[in-house]
Amino acid sequence: MKNTMRAQLGQSVNLTPQLLQAIRLLQLTAPQLELEMRQALERNPLLETEEDEIGETDAESEAAIEAATVEAAAWDELPEPSFLAGGGTIGEDDATARIAAGESTDARVRLLEQLRLTWDDGELAMAVFWLDRCDDRGYLELDREALLAEGAAALDVAIDGLEAIRQRLLHGECPGLAAADPSECLRAQLAVLRPSAERTLALRIVREHLDALASQDHSALATALGVDGAQLRSAIALILSLRAHPLERDADEQTHVVPDVLVWRTGDGWRVGLSAGAMPKLRVSPHCEQALAGGGSDHTALRGLLDEARWLVRGIAMRNETLLKTAQVLVERQREFLERGEEALAPLTLKEVADAIGMHESTVSRITSGKYIQTPRGTFELKRLFAVRLEGATVGAAAVKAMVKRLIESEPTNAPLADDAIAGLLARQGVRIARRTVAKYRDQMSIAPANLRRTQPQARTMSGF
Template structure:
């Protein structure tokens, strides 16, 4: 065997504990951050409550000094060169294509697609997971497909390069999996998948036939008509209807992450003097600082004080990390408020298209940073308290408005329609076209389903005769 020497060039980036802590602080919600700070106060004697002034709302002007100091002394996550470096590189070979910071332990996602894919990773092949992700990306929040199966199969064949049969096999696995009814074409298929999981008996068989062939009669709760077309007793038809009503029309389970039933806003925005002012809500969080007495005592201490110095460094990094988190949250929210002033003043129909990339470019950070700082964070506005994610909106294809704004327009038109002459989906599409918004009838139907509004035929009410 002959020994050889070879020169090899490689690039790598090691995430220090301080940088990992800074990234993790980004992801914490207000209750989680409060718990984190209280635990830090209990275990680290170098930290103390800052009771110098009453903790309240912190505006941008008073926050800049602390944020600038933190940015100079800490490793800023937004200055990382490229996401590829975070995935680990060895000898020019990428070990993974995911963002390494995304592997930091965090709470359960509120997006059911993320939760389900994480469960499927334990037992599904990578190729099947890619197909499952495609179907889930085209599934509404109610668990049904956003377009017809044929249309989505055509899209999947073009984007994934797979035959329709393989795409349908994966959809059937999702449809009849742990969340039965998911990725169904319609409510009938969704309910049918749930019925197939129940023990076979005469009532189950009748219910299966109803959801497969007589959904219109089921929608009217017409037990007599169902009994007539099924050729069964009236009591059996009612029992089948009761069984169907016990099913979940939305196959997406709720997140198991506990909630105390109320929302703590992280940011407060109000209009003062004709301008929108953004401030952090510090009323619910303990304000911590490094103890000046301990810091002064250690500055001239001699002997074995390594442990105490380690606690002091940990306290400094925590305080700086919180300052960086708050600065990022404040700057991100300021951009969101500036871009969505029309929404704050006029409502849903005025919400503008806005993406993570646009906000990231505005504050000079990466999209993943904006995603982390807005997930689970809430903003209090004159229009109510809601998640920051709501201020992002996808641009409607071929238009200068967002899909959320068009959905609000559809809702307004339906609410203003005459009860005896409800607007059909085609009519609504025509009314929107007059305003320069051209969308297909099926898009109107999709928004109507997301708003949980029945079709025009089911909304029709008889005209009330005028009294003499």
């Protein structure tokens, strides 16, 4: 055997403990940051809280932000989180995956963490693609065929392989996830149940007669299926025990949120500020810092605590500064939405915001994940202010969905608008979308088809399906 030596050049990101801490702080929500601060105060005697009023910026805070910006360049060079960015491969060398943090509140992120243990990189990349194109309820946001074409081109994979991954997600740990419509979601949940006569009948109902089920015309449904009332009631009871959406909030999950950002309107325009929970006043004790300023080896352990305290203060300062800058750009770009509502939500991407604040897309992804903004129009996640631009249109999908809802709400009760008629009305406004896209948005808003809205005006929405 002959031993040889070979030189090889490569690039890598070295994550220092301080930078890892800064990244973890960036991803914390307001309640999580408050808990982190309380734990740090208990652990480190050199930290203390400030009694200054919220919103007041002193020289010490500005110095902390200035010192923290030294690490910003390395921060922005980190691998982009694939799930939030909508692509890429998740590998075992993803440094951000090793950051100690609490469990994500997003079920899709938790699922990816589980899949990471058994799926290879190629399969994970395709899973990321599908999950990133699901809405908060777990349904695909766009037409399945269009997404297959997009994913095959973006990931350079076969369409059959990409669809196979969707099927694994659909029938996996969270049955119904990445479903194209409610019928597919319900069928996936029924498929994992024990075989029985009720399950077989329920599958027929959700596959062939879901509209009849939504209209609650049980006699017509029993006639069409050729079953008696008792059998039908058992099958319907089984269907009603399923989840209406792939992803649903747990019954015991906290239903209220603490906003990280506050937005209000003044005579000069829109103002943006951090909430009290998002901007904790934490500092290094000046008396302890002065006492440790001298030399000597007797205080080695305390100096370690001092360095830890300084990095925590800097990390919080950088986190708050980034959050505020990002929120200011979002509010500035979505002023029309704040003033007029959903139909004025402008298309906006992570890259556009990142370019505006001079940071990387991954930084914007982390700082907006799980953060809430309180506005005169309600409290919602920051990510709601991002919108995908529809092909051939100047508006985003959320705005089009709001337009569809408005047209249906204002339609004559005796002559409801069909999906193709709604598409035609939108085309007159410069928004050209297909009839099936109108139908998809209508289903997402749980609005019944035109024929059901005409025959049963008292039940203009489908009950959960």
